[in-house]
Structures are given as C-alpha cells and as structure tokens.
Amino acid sequence: MLRVSKLTDYATVILTHIAHQPDELYAASDITQSTGVALPTVSKVLKLLSKANLLISHRGAKGGYELAKKPNETNVAEVIAAIEGPIGMTECTTSESTCEQESSCEIKGNWNLINRAVYTALEAVTLADMVVPVRQQEVNVVMPMNKEMNELKVEN
Amino acid sequence: MLRVSKLTDYATVILTHIAHQPDELYAASDITQSTGVALPTVSKVLKLLSKANLLISHRGAKGGYELAKKPNETNVAEVIAAIEGPIGMTECTTSESTCEQESSCEIKGNWNLINRAVYTALEAVTLADMVVPVRQQEVNVVMPMNKEMNELKVEN
C-alpha cells in the first residue's frame, strides 16, 4: 500500500507535538504522556530522530530533546528518511545494484523519475505545516487509488 | 524506505514488457522467459493485474493476457493499487478508523494531504512513459532523501 511504517507515523506525531513549543525540552516520559505511545517505543523513535539530527538531545537530569531546526526547516521527507533510511521505491534503486538484470533493465530510470516526483511531494510539507491542523472535511479520507478520481488534483 | 513491494516492481516490468506490443496475447510462460521472473510468481502478478482490470485474460488453449487499456491510459498509481491495495501512507488513512486517538488526532488531515500529493505524482506516469527508457545518466540513482539535495527539483 505504499505506506510508511508505524514508527514513522509516531515520529510525525511526536515531532508535531514538540513543534508546538519549539523552545522547550521534552523528556521521553513527557511525550509518552501526551501522545499515548508506549515509553520504550517513544524512546526508540526519539533516538532515531536525534541520530538523524532532527532533534538535539540533552543527557542527564533535566535533559530531554528539542528541535534541531525551526519547524519550517524540517520536512516530511527527512522524517521518513530518519526512521526508514534512504528512500527508493524499488529495491534496485536503494541497494547498490545487487540486481542481475540491471544492465538490460529498461525501467530503472523510470522508477528514479517516479522517486523524484514523490520525493518532491514529501519535501514540500514541513513540521510547520503539520502543526496547523487540516480540517478533515477538506480532504478525502481514503486515497482513491483504485477508483476513477482523476479529477482530484492537488497543488502540494 | 517508502518502497513498493517486489511484486509491484515485477508488475511494472511485466506491464512495460506487454506494452511494447499492446495488441498481442502473452501467456504467463512467455513472460517468464522474457523477464526472468519465476513462473508461479509471474502467474500471481498477472492474476492480480487481471483482477484489477489492468489486463484482460483469455482462458484455454491459445489464451493469455493483453492490456485492458492503451499504454497511456494505465498509470503507475493504478499498478501499485492493483498489487498492494488501496493507498494510504499511514494506517489511519487506510483502515476505517481502528485508531483510538482519531478524534484528538491533529495530523491525520495532514497525512491525507501528503497522500494526495504522492498520488498525483504517481498518477502522472503511465505505461507509455515506461516504455520509453530513460537514460540512467539523466537521473540520479539513489534518492538523496537524507542528503542536502534540495536543489533537485523535478517536473513530473
């Protein structure tokens, strides 16, 4: 279904939460309380985000995490990459050519184009956008990927 | 990594192959030979594509599969949906609200916007585009999702 992992979803929830007050320090335990995600899991996500330099960590008593950049400087593409690693829609585009058909493959180049288009879309959405809730009525709940809804065009 | 499944990758390879000569019938065994993908797997993919009305099947001797539409009328979004089901980047957007936080969730609407942006990107690429090989030099091999390559913008 072309989806992001649960951890990535948590990451966006957590980052959005922090982005509401970008200058505070948040401990993992704070975030557990306000998001409802289990502590070990929150902890795991925070570590990943910190390692990817989206958060800055402070150890020790009174420590915690804070945003490394302003909310409008961190985009969804970065968040996904932080949790799931470098993007590439197909195996051939991520792993350095373990594919035996590579030389004769006609569509690798096309997948790369698709990757870029998707990447551009993801890059356009920042934490600052996420902080502003979108009314659910304004958007369609389920992607009509298998329906005829081609008239649905969006400006990202 | 926000990737499509291997089966989806096979599906694009298979459909691209068929799209080269859109008026012929291809049996599963033909496609195995020309693509190198194992027969049971090819068979599985063809069935899925047929069920999703991207291919038309003909049973019996001299049977096989043909494109249901012209190459420029089938897009990548449809192919992905045929193999992986309806799209939705997060669990909350696909499954009909098994999410207990839904009512208080601020970011669901945002994910829907992201979904649409990605969908639009995928929808813009058709089988007709896939048939024309893209020279690999023209595109970057690995998505620089975690690098600073924001200057890379594409018109899909």
Added chain:
DNA sequence: TTCATATAGTACTAAAATAGTCCTATATGA
C-alpha cells in the same frame, strides 16, 4: 561526592507482512 534522572547504544523476541510455491477447478481451441 553521590545519586536520581535522562539519553545512547545494542541486543533480543514477538508479531506481522511479503514472497514464493503448489494444488485443484474451470474454460477453450484444435
């Protein structure tokens, strides 16, 4: 100095999704 608190890193287990295979039923052209 000591200690409670908080993150860092790693290893491990459990669960879920995916990939791949196989078998039986059905349709159809020769």
Added chain:
DNA sequence: TCATATAGGACTATTTTAGTACTATATGAA
C-alpha cells in the same frame, strides 16, 4: 477429448517491523 491456459485459494518460508530490555554514559543538584 485432450492439451493448454487462466482462476482461485491455501500454504510455507522468509523477511521486515514492532516492541522490549538491559547496560553504559552523561549531568544537574542535593
């Protein structure tokens, strides 16, 4: 009537993901 081809479903193995646990290290404050 028979060889050929898809339809459909069931099943197994593999891989990926999610979640947990444990040890090490840093730090502010009593």
